[in-house]
Amino acid sequence: MPGRTRDRACCFNGRMSENTPNPYQTTQPLSPSDEKLWATLVHLGAIFFHFLPALIGYFLLRDRGPFIREHTRAALNFQLTVLLGYVVGLFTLWIFIGSLVLIAVVVLNIVFSIIAAIAANRGELYTYPVALTFIAS
Numbered sequence: 001m002p003g004r005t006r007d008r009a010c011c012f013n014g015r016m017s018e019n020t021p022n023p024y025q026t027t028q029p030l031s032p033s034d035e036k037l038w039a040t041l042v043h044l045g046a047i048f049f050h051f052l053p054a055l056i057g058y059f060l061l062r063d064r065g066p067f068i069r070e071h072t073r074a075a076l077n078f079q080l081t082v083l084l085g086y087v088v089g090l091f092t093l094w095i096f097i098g099s100l101v102l103i104a105v106v107v108l109n110i111v112f113s114i115i116a117a118i119a120a121n122r123g124e125l126y127t128y129p130v131a132l133t134f135i136a137s
Contacts, residue, residue: 030064032123039071039120046113051079058135070137071120078116078131082109 030038038061045053054075062069085105092098112128119126 035065035067040117042075043113043117046079054079078128080134081132
C-alpha cells in the first residue's frame with residue numbers, strides 16, 4: 001500500500017497533466033456555421049419561450065463571436081420590448097384596447113422572430129424594427 005500512494009504522488013505532483021483542460025482558459029470562438037445555427041435557434045426559441053432563449057443565449061454565447069453577440073443582443077432587446085408590450089396589454093385588458101395590444105404583440109413576435117431567424121440562417125445581421133434598446137452593443 002505505501003508504494004501505491006508514493007507512485008500516485010510521484011506522478012501527479014500537484015500539477016495538471018497535459019491532457020487535462022485548463023478551467024481558466026478562455027472560451028473558444030464558434031465556427032461560422034455554429035454561430036448561424038445558435039443565432040437561428042435563439043430567434044426561433046423566442047416564439048415558444050419568449051425572452052428566455054435570448055437571455056440564456058446572450059449570457060452564454062456573447063463571448064463566442066461577433067455574429068452571435070449581435071444576434072443575441074438584438075433578440076434580447078426585442079424580447080424585452082415584447083415583454084413590455086405584454087405588460088401594457090395586461091394592464092389595459094380591462095378596456096377593449098388591451099386585447100388588441102396583446103394580439104398585436106403576439107403576431108409581431110412571431111413574424112419578426114421568423115424573419116430574424118431566416119436572416120441569421122443566411123449569415124446576415126438583422127435589426128428588429130420596433131425594438132427598444134435595453135442592451136447597447
